[in-house]
Amino acid sequence: MDLLQTIGGYLFTDIRMAAPVLLAGLGLLLMNWSGLLNIGAEGIMLIAALSAVAGSHYFGSVWLGLLLAMLAGAIFGLLFAVLTVTLRANQTVVGAALNILGLSLSTTLNRVLFGIETTVTKVDAFKVLEIPLLSKIPVIGRAFFAQMPIVYIAFLLVPVIHYFLFKTKPGLNLRSVGENPRVADTLGINVYRTQYLATIVGSTIVAAGGAFLSTGLLDFFAEDMVAGRGYIALAAVIFGKYKPAGIMVAAMIFMAGNVVSNVLQVAGIGIPYTFLTMIPYILTIIALTIFASRAVAPASLGKPYKRG
Amino acid sequence: MGVILEMENICKQFPGVLANDCICFSVKEGEVHALLGENGAGKSTLMNILCGLYKPTSGEIRLEGETVRFNSARDAMERGIGMVHQHFMLIPTMTVTENCLIGDKEGSSIKLDRKEAGRRLKELAERYGMEIDPDAIVGTLSVGEMQRVEIIKALFRGAKILILDEPTAVLTPQEARALFKMIRALTDNQFTVIFISHKLDEVKEISDRVTVLRLGTVVGTYDIDQCSVEELARLMVGRDIHFDAVTRQQPVGDTLLEVNNLSLHREKSNEGKLLEDLTFEVHKGEILGIAGVDGNGQAELVECLTGIRSASSGEALYQGKDLLKLSTRDIMSNDVSHIPQDRQKTGLVMPMTLVENFALQDYYKKDFGKGALMNWIGVEERSAKLIQDFSVKTPSPYELAQNLSGGNQQKVVVAREISRQPKLLIAMHPTRGLDVGAVEYIHNQLIDQRDKGVGIVLVSTEMEEIMRLSDRIIVLYEGRAMGCVRPSETTVEEMGLMMGGRTLDDIRKGSIKETSVEEKMM
Known part of the structure; x- marks a missing residue:
């Protein structure tokens, strides 16, 4: 019984940790299917993390914080589109620029808004939303049905985006643009x-x-807090073979490494924690080297399209 | 039959080129109207204007008497004009149905109704005697089948006028015949077909009327019954051309190249072989033709023989050495020359001058300089001589390769390779995309080399070229040799069957029914 409970606990943490990577992966997936390779997820997530804290702090609502974060993301997306679609700049270079911009802008704004102090500004964060009855299921109940609202949204987006991509006309049109824009x-x-x-x-x-x-896993902003999750999301898309369900599995596998490293750190087995925190990244590298070559990317991914 | 489409005084000016010069062109409903002309005559430009991809500089298009203006391919399609491009506009990872549904706006629901669309596609295909599996992934289909998908796609989207751009270029003769049957079934049902081609025989066979274009202008429109193939040729080229076979002066010499059991695996060996157990010989003073539909292993064979790819097994003995074990540099320095398949990608460096391009193959040799220093004066003199000898039309030896016409670019490649005085010459598609004059010139050069005792491997998809020049012909199909024949002892029929995957032995034994290939095609 004890073991089962521990497993349930791990699963709970894994799902919670996987949610942000899953969301980032799904967003990237939509861009990939339109033929755009955006490596700037890290930067977008950073500016969003800060915007969420700022929104929550100034408007007093975590939901308005989320809205502000999404708005910031949309602006970054628009910038990426103008540069790569209209001006046909190199997508990798622009993506790298977004990462640098996201890091420096979020750091600077954070210092301007909240000052350079040793104590961080805590804000209103998402609360766990327990689903009555279901959350009482033994072992898996809490893992699946006692999470924060964004976690539910992230996992619900998996079938929604799958349906959109593979069962609807706009989805087919989007994929045709990613495969061959001239045909489209x-x-x-x-x-x-x-x-x-x-x-x-x-x-x-x-x-x-x-x-x-910043408003779910934690309740404050820390500089460079995304810590490579944007890149892990990139890897999850490739590992997940450009399918929503695949990305979900990938996010959970990569983040399980995170859970393991947390557990080992707590257990104190004498390995320096810096090595333990490497686990999810090492998992990502291993997974990619084994599976990446077999992934089937949209045929025109990363190639700019010029009409006429 | 009334006139369904008129194009009047169409001009299209590209930077530096007047591609269409006041072209008038009219098509009757239900006819097959051929558009005949050499490469660069303006056929494709005119049709790209008709299907909305280009906008004309001036001129007017009338459809059933009504003036129309197309801003995009969609506009043209909505008015019933569909084009089957030479390079298929299909997405290989998607199914036939999905390919037909891209951009489809019918119905209010955003849900994809694959079943209903698949049913409609099948119905449409059956009505015109075609067979199609709506759920097949396009990438797994043969070229002939893909072309059928393109035609069905155009019909599915409501085309009444179908433009086919050089549709037989990628087909075996049998597949081409199946296509012609399809075209007939369509015109019997009031569809109109515009057939772009530079092949005289098939224009004669399939069309009702023909409009001949030359250098961007209309030479004339004729009823096909009133033109012979020779007349069509003269109209297209502007002068008489000869189709005589080449007679050879002297017998072939000793064996020069001996290829034994050459095989090349795909990256994953379970996916079959690119080349399988090829065994053949090339003699001194002989042209060995390698025929076949494009993409059946010809490129891989040439790459193996020139050291660009390493073969999986086998040997290619040449002057006591195995070419398969040598590097490209070693092969080339052993008196082997190579005319690559694509002059713009692998034959020349386009942004370099002719002088530099002439030096590419042998720049490291003593004649070209001392140590690391190039002797540019010597190289220039040499280039000037080659330009003169091979009558390359260029303002100066320092012109960039990219500024020359296709024919002159090819002459530069041929001049460079032949001037190295090879013993073995490997030429791939040496005349692809060239006009008749340049083709004749290159052919004469090859014959010249043969008569000097050079062994030549000639890879080509042009049946006429292969039949005219070769002493022996090997037909490749999916990397295997279907047979080896002499041009005088074979027929176009037999060649076609081999190109479609039947071995010479089978054909001559007659063990397979004559009709079976055609049935499969339909």
């Missing part, structure tokens, strides 16, 4: 509009992942 163009699809929409909507979803870090 000759069949009357507005390629540029599709890419703009996918980037902006995708970036708001990525931003929701960032917001969850």
Whole structure:
């Protein structure tokens, strides 16, 4: 019984930790299917994490904080689209720029808004929303049904986005743009509009992942707090073979490493904690080297499209 | 039959080129109208204007008497004009149905109704005698099947006028015949077909009327019954051309290249082989033709023989050495020359001058400089001589390769390779995309080399070229040799069957029914 409870506890933590990576991955997925390779998720998540704290602090509502974070994400997405779609700048370079911009802007704004103090400004954060009855199921009840609202949203988005991509006309059109924009163009699809929409909507979803870090997992902003999760999300998309369910599995596997490292740290087995915190990143590298070459990316991913 | 489409005084000016010069063109409902012309005559430009991809500089398009203006391919499609491009506009990872549904706006629901669409596609295909599996992944289909999908897609989206851009370029003769049957079934049902081609025989066979284009202008429109193939040729080229076979002066010499059991696996060995057990010989003073539909292992064979790829097994003995074990540099320095398949990608460095391009193959040799220093004066003299000898039209040896016409670019490649005085010449698609004059020139160069005792491997998809130049022909199908024949002892029929995957032995034994391939095609 004790063991089962421990497993339930791990599962609870894993799902909670996986949610932000899952959100970021799903957002990136939409952009990828429109043919855009955005490596700037880390930057978007950082500026979103700060915006969420600022929103929660000034408006007194964590939900308004989330909204502000998503707005910040949309602006970053718009910037990415203008540079890569309209001006056809190199997508990797612009993505890297977003990461640098996100890091420096969030650091600077944080110091301006909350000052350089040793004590952090705590804000209103998301509360656990227990689903009556279901959360009382032994072992898995708490893991699945006693989470914060954003966690539910993240996991509900998996079937929603799958349905959108593979069962609807706009989804088919989006995928055709990612596979071959010229084909899409000759069949009357507005390629540029599709890419703009996918980037902006995708970036708001990525931003929701960032917001969850500072107002869900924690209740304050810390500099560089995303700590590589944006890159792990990139890896999750590839590992998940560009399918929502695959990304969910990938996010949970990568973050299980995080859980393990936490457990080992608490257990105090004498390995310096810095090594233990490497576990999720090492898992990501191993998973990618084994599976990445077999992933089937949209054929025109990362290639700019010029009409005519 | 009334006139359904008129294009009047269409001009299209590209930077530096007048691609269409006041073209008038009209098509009757229910006819097959061929658009005949050499490469660069303006056929594709005119049709891209018709299907909304280009906007004309001036001129007017009338559809059933009504003036129309297309801003996009969608506009043209909505008015019933569908084009099947030479390079298919299909997404290989998606199913046939999905490919037909991209951009579809019918119905208010946003849900994809694959079943209903698949049913409609099947119905449509059956009505015109085509077979199609709506749920097949496009990437797994053969080229002929993909073309059928393109045609069905156009019909599915409401095309009444179908433009086919060089549709037989990628087909075996049998597949082409199946296509012609399809075209007939369509025109019997009031569809109109515009058929772009530069192949005279098939234009003669399939069309009702023909409009001949030359250098961006209309030469004339004729009823096909009133033109012979020779007349069409003269109209297209502007002068008489000869189709005579080449007679050879001297017998072939000793064995020069001996290829034994050459095989090349795919990256994952369980996915089959790119080349399987190829065994053949090339003699001195002989042209060995390698025929087949594009993509059946020809490129891989050439890459193995020139050291660009390493073969999985086998040997290629040449002057006591195994070419498969040598590097490209070693092969080339053993008097082997290579005319690559794509002059713009692998034959020349486009942004470099002709002088530099001429030096590419042998720049490290003593004639070209001392140590690390290039002797540019010597190289220039050499280039000037080659330009003169091979009558390359260029303002100066320092012109950039990219500024030359296709024919002159190819002459530069041929001049560079032949001037190295090879013993073995490997030429792939040496005349692809060239006009008749340049083709003749290159052919004469190859014959010249043969008569000097050079052994030549000629890879080509042009049946006429292969039949005209080769002493022996090997037909490749999915990396295997279907047979080896002499042009004088074979027929186009037989070649076509081999290109479609039947071995020479089977054909000559007649063990398979004559009709079976055609049935499969339909």
